[in-house]
Amino acid sequence: MRALNRLFARIRNFATRRQGDKRFREEIEQHIAIQANENMRAGMPPEEAVRQARIKLGSIEAIREQYHQEEGLPVLESLLQDARFAIRQMRKSPGFALVAVLTMMLGIGAPTATFTIVYATLIRSLPYPEADRIVRIHDVRLQGRSTGGLVGVPRFFDLVARSKSFASAGFFYFEDTTLITGTQLPAAVKGAGVNAGFWRVFGVNPLLGRTFGKKDDQPNAPMVAVLSYAAWQHIFGGDSDVIGRQVTIEQQSTTIIGVMPKEFSVPAGIDLWRPAQFAPGSWTWRGEGSRFINVVARLAPGVSLESAQSDLRLIGERLRHEHADTDGLWQFESVGMRDDLYGELKPAILVLFIASGFLLLVACINVANLMLARATAREREVALRRALGASERRIQLQFLTEATLLAIAGGLAGLVLTFLLVRGLGAKLPGRLGMAGFVDMNWPVMVFAVGLAVACGIGFGLAPALRNRGSALNLDLKRNDLQVAGRARGGARNAFISIQVAISLVLLVGASLLGESLWNLLKSPLGFIPEHVLTFRLVLPWNSKPDATRNFYADVQRHLETLPGVIAVGQASALPTEDWHARGTFDADWLPRTDHHDAVNAEVRAISGDFLHALGTPLLVGRALIPGDGVSTPVRVVVNHRFALQYLPVGNLIGRHISNDTGSMEIVGVIADVRGTGGSIAGEIGPEVYFSADGAYPNTRRTFLVRTQVPPEQLVNAIREQIHQIDPHQAIAGVATMDELLGKAVAQPRLNMALITAFALLTLMLACVGIYGVVAWTVAQRIREIGVRMALGATRSQISLFFLGRSLRAAVWGTLVGTLAALLLTRFLRSQLYGVTANNPWVYAISIPLLLVPVFVATLRPALRAATVNPVDALRTE
Amino acid sequence: MPNEMKGKKDVHQGTLALMVLKTIDVLGPLHGYAIARRIEQISGDLLSVNQGTLYPVLLRLEQEGAISSDWATSENNRRARFYRLTRSGHKLLESEKRDWEQTAAIIARFFEVRAEDLA
Numbered sequence: 002m003r004a005l006n007r008l009f010a011r012i013r014n015f016a017t018r019r020q021g022d023k024r025f026r027e028e029i030e031q032h033i034a035i036q037a038n039e040n041m042r043a044g045m046p047p048e049e050a051v052r053q054a055r056i057k058l059g060s061i062e063a064i065r066e067q068y069h070q071e072e073g074l075p076v077l078e079s080l081l082q083d084a085r086f087a088i089r090q091m092r093k094s095p096g097f098a099l100v101a102v103l104t105m106m107l108g109i110g111a112p113t114a115t116f117t118i119v120y121a122t123l124i125r126s127l128p129y130p131e132a133d134r135i136v137r138i139h140d141v142r143l144q145g146r147s148t149g150g151l152v153g154v155p156r157f158f159d160l161v162a163r164s165k166s167f168a169s170a171g172f173f174y175f176e177d178t179t180l181i182t183g184t185q186l187p188a189a190v191k192g193a194g195v196n197a198g199f200w201r202v203f204g205v206n207p208l209l210g211r212t213f214g215k216k217d218d219q220p221n222a223p224m225v226a227v228l229s230y231a232a233w234q235h236i237f238g239g240d241s242d243v244i245g246r247q248v249t250i251e252q253q254s255t256t257i258i259g260v261m262p263k264e265f266s267v268p269a270g271i272d273l274w275r276p277a278q279f280a281p282g283s284w285t286w287r288g289e290g291s292r293f294i295n296v297v298a299r300l301a302p303g304v305s306l307e308s309a310q311s312d313l314r315l316i317g318e319r320l321r322h323e324h325a326d327t328d329g330l331w332q333f334e335s336v337g338m339r340d341d342l343y344g345e346l347k348p349a350i351l352v353l354f355i356a357s358g359f360l361l362l363v364a365c366i367n368v369a370n371l372m373l374a375r376a377t378a379r380e381r382e383v384a385l386r387r388a389l390g391a392s393e394r395r396i397q398l399q400f401l402t403e404a405t406l407l408a409i410a411g412g413l414a415g416l417v418l419t420f421l422l423v424r425g426l427g428a429k430l431p432g433r434l435g436m437a438g439f440v441d442m443n444w445p446v447m448v449f450a451v452g453l454a455v456a457c458g459i460g461f462g463l464a465p466a467l468r469n470r471g472s473a474l475n476l477d478l479k480r481n482d483l484q485v486a487g488r489a490r491g492g493a494r495n496a497f498i499s500i501q502v503a504i505s506l507v508l509l510v511g512a513s514l515l516g517e518s519l520w521n522l523l524k525s526p527l528g529f530i531p532e533h534v535l536t537f538r539l540v541l542p543w544n545s546k547p548d549a550t551r552n553f554y555a556d557v558q559r560h561l562e563t564l565p566g567v568i569a570v571g572q573a574s575a576l577p578t579e580d581w582h583a584r585g586t587f588d589a590d591w592l593p594r595t596d597h598h599d600a601v602n603a604e605v606r607a608i609s610g611d612f613l614h615a616l617g618t619p620l621l622v623g624r625a626l627i628p629g630d631g632v633s634t635p636v637r638v639v640v641n642h643r644f645a646l647q648y649l650p651v652g653n654l655i656g657r658h659i660s661n662d663t664g665s666m667e668i669v670g671v672i673a674d675v676r677g678t679g680g681s682i683a684g685e686i687g688p689e690v691y692f693s694a695d696g697a698y699p700n701t702r703r704t705f706l707v708r709t710q711v712p713p714e715q716l717v718n719a720i721r722e723q724i725h726q727i728d729p730h731q732a733i734a735g736v737a738t739m740d741e742l743l744g745k746a747v748a749q750p751r752l753n754m755a756l757i758t759a760f761a762l763l764t765l766m767l768a769c770v771g772i773y774g775v776v777a778w779t780v781a782q783r784i785r786e787i788g789v790r791m792a793l794g795a796t797r798s799q800i801s802l803f804f805l806g807r808s809l810r811a812a813v814w815g816t817l818v819g820t821l822a823a824l825l826l827t828r829f830l831r832s833q834l835y836g837v838t839a840n841n842p843w844v845y846a847i848s849i850p851l852l853l854v855p856v857f858v859a860t861l862r863p864a865l866r867a868a869t870v871n872p873v874d875a876l877r878t879e
Numbered sequence: 880m881p882n883e884m885k886g887k888k889d890v891h892q893g894t895l896a897l898m899v900l901k902t903i904d905v906l907g908p909l910h911g912y913a914i915a916r917r918i919e920q921i922s923g924d925l926l927s928v929n930q931g932t933l934y935p936v937l938l939r940l941e942q943e944g945a946i947s948s949d950w951a952t953s954e955n956n957r958r959a960r961f962y963r964l965t966r967s968g969h970k971l972l973e974s975e976k977r978d979w980e981q982t983a984a985i986i987a988r989f990f991e992v993r994a995e996d997l998a
Contacts (some may be wrong), residue, residue, distance in 0.1 A: 010942035022890045024960070028934060030910055036930075036956070055928055064931035071935045071942070344948040 014072050025068050031064040033058060040876040076266055077393070083402035087513040090403065095376060098407065101368050104770075105411020105457065107763055108364025110418035111357040113450040115756075117423055118430075119354050124342040128264040130204045131277040131299075133317035134308060137315065137341040138170075138296040139334045145602050145775045146687055149582040149679065150334075153291040157322065160296070160333065161198075162281070162315045166309035168301040171199030172277070172294040173195075173268060177540045179732050180236065180273070188236055189540070189734030192226075193248070196279065202299045203267060210244040210259035217258075220283060225276065226250060227259040250275065252542045252730075253868035268295070269433050288327040288662070289586045290605070295364045297338070298722070311878040342433070348832050349753050355826075356511065356760045359504045360455070363764050366497050367771035368411075369461035371565035372404055374778045376465030383745060404462025405455055412454025416447060421784035431748030452505035495776050495811040502815025502824055504857060508761035509848040514830055515754040517721055517844065521836030522683055522747055528675035529577060530617030531699040533568075534706055534739035536576055537720065539731060541701040550699040553728065555628075558610045558703070560723040566711040572613030572694055576739075578746040585690065587666075589660040591649060601648055601659055603640070604678055604687055606705075607694035613672060615706035616739075623655040623670030629671070632691030635854035637859050644688035659690070666692075681748040683835045706739070713738050753833060765852065769859040776808050777863035790877025804864040812856050816849060888998045896936050897979065900972040903946065903964045909938060910959035937962060 034055045038051035041567045058064075084599035124131050138160070139150030152160075152172070161170050174196040178191045195860040197218040208274060217225050228243065230234075237243045255275070284291075301308055317332035336344070343350075378382075383396055420442055427440045434440055539557065541550055554572060561570045575581035583606070586599035612618075612623050621642060630637040635658065645654050654668050660778065672688045709716055717736055724731050744751075780787070787800055827839040837844070881936035895918075902917045903909055909917070914937075915930045918975070940946045954959040 004943075007939070007942045007943045025934065027958075028960050029931070031910070031957060032912045032915075032930070035953075035959075059929040059931040065933040067932065068938060069937050125898060477907075489962065650891065 003384075011072070013723030022065075024067075025065060029061060029064075030057065049467060064533070069085065079398070080402060082101050082405060083850040084397045086399065087403035087406050091222075091407075094375075097371060097867075098410075098530050101407045102123065103372055104364045104367050104767060105408055105454070106414035106418055106551055107767065108361040108368075108457070109408075109415030109450055109454050110422075111206060111360045111414040111415075111760060111763070112354070112453060113415055113419040113446060114422050115350075115354045115357040115425075117159070117442070117446050117447050118350055118434065120443075120449075121434070121440050122346060122350060123339075125340055129204070132338060132595055133337040134168075134204060134300045135482045136300060136335045137300055137338060138298055139336065140292060140296075141329055141334045143332060144328045145330075146584065146604075148292045148584050149580070150295070151292040151331075151582055152296045153287050154279055154294060154526075155287040155291070156328065156331075157296055158279075158281040158284075159320055160313075160316060164303045164309075164312055164320075166296040166312040167300055169201035170298040171202040171294065172296045173199055173274075174294045175271075176251070176275070177270070177538060177734060178251050178542075179540060179730065181730065182236065182246075183248065185236070189248075189538070190232065190236075191270060193271045193274050195274050197352035199274075199297065202297050204299070205261065205265045207259040208262040210243060210257075212259050212261075212274075214274050218278055218864070220278050220280050222253040222276070224250070224253045224260045227261060228257060229261055229272055229274075230264065233260045233468060236272075249253060253660070263438075266436070267297075268475075269436065271845040274646045280549040287324060289599075289602075291586055292521045292582075292584075293636075294705045298335075301476060305389065306335065306337060346434075346749070348829065352511070352829060352833070353753065353756050353760075356508055356757050357866060359508055360760050360767070360804070361453070361769045361770070362762045363501050363504050363513070365457050365461050366501055367767055367774070368404075368407065368457075369464045369557050370494070370497060370771060370775055372400075372407075372461055372465045372777075374774075375847055376400065377782070401459060401462040402464045404465070405458030408458030408461070409451065412450050412457075414680075415454070416442075416450045419446070419450065423667050431745065431752055457467065475670040487633075494779065495750050495807065496774050498775060498808060498811035499815035499818060501771055502614040502852065503813045503819035505761070505768045506755065506816060506848060506852050507823045507826055508764050509852055510755070510819075510827060510844055511830060512758040512761040513844045513848050514827060514834060514839065514841070515750070515757050517834065517837045517841075518835040519747065519750050519754045522750060523674075525836060527577075527677070527743075528618055528673045528686075529681075530741075531739040531743045533709050533713055534615065534617070535709060535716055535720075536704055536706050536735070536737055536742065537717075537733045538704050538735040539724070539733060540703075541731075543701050544700055547697065547699050548709070550701055552697045554609060554695070554699070560727060561705070561707060561720060564716060564719050564723065566709050567714060568708040568710055569611040570747075571612035571706040573612055573616075573706065574694060574700050574703065575678075576742060577675050577684060578680065578742045579617075580680035583678055585661060587661050587690070589648060590658040590660070591652075601644075601688070601690075604646060604689045605679070605692065606689060607692045607700045609694040609697075609703070610705075612706070615708045616636040616675070617708065618675055619673045621671045621673055622653075622796050623668075625670055625672075626691065626693050628693075628695065631696035631699070635667045636692065636696060637669045638693075639672055639691045640667045641669055641672055641686070641689040641691075642674045643686050644690065647672050666690075677743075680746070683750075704735070708737040728856060750833065750835070765855060769855045772808065772812075772856055773859040775776050776804060776860050777866070780804060780863050780867040784870060784875045787870045788872040791870070791872035792876065801864045801868040804867050805860055807859040812853065812860070816853065819852075820845060893931070896940055897972075899933070899936060899940065899962075899973070900945065900964065900968060901907050903962055904969070904972055908961040908963040909950075910953055910961050913958070916960070940968070943971075944968070 033051065035048070036054035037050040040053050041047060055061075103210060106405070116793060125133070127133060137150070138148070138152065139274065140152040140156065141147050141150065157170070157172055161167075163168075168656065174248045176194050178190060178192045179187045181187045193431070200212040200214075208230065210227075213225050216222060233239060233243060236244075243257050243260065248255050248257060250273070261274075273500055275482045298309075299793045300306065311331035313335055317328075319329045321331070365548040386396060387393070421438060423442055428435050430440060464695065539554075541553060546551075558570055558572065561567060581605065584604060587601040588594050589600045589605070592600035608626060609628075611625075620639075621647075626637060626639055640654065642825055649657070654671060657668050658665050659668065660666065672691070675683055675687060675689075678685075678686070678689060694703060706714065707716060707720070721733060724733055790800065791797075823845070824840055829871070831839050894916075897923075898918050899914055902914050902921075906917065908914075911933055915933050937946070937948070941948055941962075944965060946962045947965050948960050948962045950958055951961045
């Protein structure tokens with residue numbers, strides 16, 4: 002308490018800059034006067050009395066010093082003094098300060114900008130209470146491909162009935178649908194069907210109204226909907242009277258009962274949630290094609306993810322026995338919500354973070370070098386101050402203060418840079434990262450930047466601080482006289498050159514690998530022609546009559562085909578690059594049937610119209626689907642090339658049959674492999690079967706592909722009008738060109754490549770500037786030595802070669818170390834590479850010259866300048 | 880610190896603070912000179928307070944809240960800063976006194992110990 006009181010008093014004095022000096026002087030004067038008085042009374046003459054009084058008091062200056070130390074915060078005061086001194090120093094050499102601050106701006110800005118992403122994805126907790134208790138449950142095939150983790154409804158209800166590990170379990174599935182408010186045109190909205198448990202899993206309270214409970218989720222209960230914040234703003238203008246409004250969704254009268262807060266967006270980008278109204282008994286089909294819900298669950302109190310997982314395993318095992326035909330190959334896997342969302346991004350993000358750290362390291366080395374150079378130039382100043390009584394600690398502290406100030410200035414500049422980047426580019430990040438406010442400036446980011454700056458400041462401040470330690474004072478003071486070879490600090494500087502070269506090489510190799518991957522990704526045959534294709538989606542209510550559905554889509558097809566500028570129109574259940582899954586298993590008439598192991602497992606797509614021409618996919622064998630192929634007996638299908646390779650490598654597939662519970666299908670054609678089915682453009686292509694979308698149960702949700710002669714965007718309005726003419730209740734959704742979709746699919750690798758390349762180039766630039774600086778400085782330091790050498794007969798080229806050789810030796814060492822490091826480190830890139838191996842020699846063959854040429858140029862200039870030294874002048878240099 | 884006055888003991892800062900507190904406690908509000916003088920008198924000139932060092936101690940005690948000070952007029956009509964004990968100063972004095980007496984008692988006992996007592 003007393004210590005606290007005292008500290009407060011000190012802080013108060015320090016803050017108010019209160020100087021007790023006046024009070025002290027007055028008190029002392031009084032003291033002396035009284036003492037002198039007494040002395041006089043004792044018979045001393047006045048002058049002697051005062052003198053004796055002063056002697057008795059002791060050294061006033063020493064007391065005053067003590068008094069002053071007692072009064073304020075001496076440590077802070079000397080720190081401020083150092084800071085003022087440092088600022089004066091910087092003003093005296095603004096060039097040095099500017100270079101240092103700019104370097105640190107890049108050095109701090111790059112990791113900070115990356116950290117905004119790291120923080121948003123890997124550190125910040127998800128916006129739900131106890132978010133680490135929420136898991137995703139995937140249904141995973143023991144062999145072969147799964148359906149993106151989707152679960153079938155019967156299996157979900159089995160899971161809920163048997164598991165004791167979860168406090169609540171929920172699901173959601175996507176339903177693109179049409180919302181009619183009555184006052185506006187029909188709006189295509191992204192809906193999600195969810196159960197009542199879904200809300201309990203996330204535990205987020207609505208902004209307005211309520212979410213729905215068990216009662217709303219009963220079959221045939223009155224339909225209700227909860228709006229997302231974005232939909233509430235866009236469609237209803239943020240009207241708070243929206244609660245209780247009647248609207249039509251999926252041609253069903255629906256009451257709006259709630260609005261969720263802005264942060265709640267599960268699944269991402271959804272407009273509204275509706276109760277699924279599934280009952281445990283209402284779904285019986287549990288085979289292939291029944292999986293369409295995403296399952297989430299909240300762990301029960303005290304249950305760990307591991308024990309929940311073993312619980313799930315057990316349930317899966319029992320279901321495998323009970324429903325061997327349909328569930329025999331499946332098991333449940335749980336994964337934490339964060340890992341589910343960002344697990345895939347994690348390696349890429351970490352690679353970026355490490356790369357930005359390398360950039361920072363090079364920046365720090367540069368600034369440390371600058372500081373060292375200046376410290377050498379200030380050797381005499383330091384020696385003088387030490388001779389005047391400054392302690393070593395005091396001087397080290399002063400160097401540290403200077404360095405930290407520089408670093409903080411750089412860090413603040415870096416923060417500004419990050420701020421500009423986040424504002425300018427944040428919304429352009431791919432996928433979830435680009436959502437408004439997802440990547441943002443916030444206090445953890447600022448703390449990170451400032452902390453990093455201080456740590457760097459201390460780091461490179463220590464170099465010059467330690468450098469001056471224990472040097473002999475008298476030598477330092479006389480240094481000018483013996484400035485010939487300099488000290489043996491050259492070793493450290495050469496090491497710096499090596500490290501910078503090595504780091505630059507690692508980054509260049511990484512950038513080249515990612516660049517080549519992206520190139521491969523974009524340039525290897527896609528199986529379709531993305532240019533000049535407009536795509537959009539139409540969704541009829543799921544319970545529309547088959548005839549009506551077939552007729553509607555045939556109408557649309559005809560109308561669009563007649564539009565001027567249209568080459569071909571096709572329809573499909575899902576587009577390449579779309580994260581959409583449907584798989585089927587089949588028996589094949591040419592393959593033996595084994596129990597529980599279906600002969601054929603393939604991705605299933607439904608197509609209509611002139612799908613092949615619209616997408617630009619070549620037909621390889623046989624014929625394409627024609628109208629009527631969906632309702633013929635047997636129905637006719639086409640398969641992709643991969644299907645043929647896998648299931649009948651030799652022989653002719655045409656005319657052969659596959660079959661499942663719904664009947665037999667005849668293969669009439671083989672088409673080229675299309676990449677991007679199921680979403681990932683980099684994924685391996687699997688077997689695919691294409692049905693007609695106009696079968697007995699025609700697809701109600703279809704994506705149209707319109708291949709055009711004119712720029713596809715020009716057709717959007719004409720298409721909208723056509724659809725409106727055919728059915729005024731329909732709205733087109735998801736309008737995008739195939740090029741855009743492809744761009745989105747490669748946005749993440751493109752971003753990685755762009756950032757790593759930017760980091761690599763910046764690092765290389767910094768390294769070159771740094772190496773140039775080091776060599777130039779060495780030359781300047783050794784100018785008298787050069788003079789001596791020349792006077793002794795060294796030729797100009799010998800002098801140049803001497804400097805060039807020393808630096809290049811260091812660079813070659815750096816290249817060797819960098820090559821080794823790159824070979825080790827690029828292993829972490831492996832998951833992000835496509836069509837190129839991590840230790841591809843060509844990448845090194847390109848990267849090394851790309852690195853050494855600028856380094857050589859940076860070394861050459863100062864080395865050549867060394868040769869232009871006039872020996873007479875050099876020897877006279879002080 | 881130069882130690883010209885051999886034979887006289889230098890005063891430790893903490894001890895000095897305790898003496899200051901006790902002096903003000905006994906004599907009431909005093910100015911710096913008077914405090915220094917009393918300490919000198921009581922210690923029978925055995926202690927030489929390098930008188931000036933009193934002032935940093937006074938400042939410190941004041942910042943700790945043990946004493947407070949104000950300008951007032953001294954006995955011979957001089958303006959001087961008078962120091963008085965605060966309530967927390969009083970408590971501080973009491974507890975310091977107890978500590979001191981305890982320490983002194985313990986040390987005293989150690990000095991009384993003879994070899995045979997420990998046998």
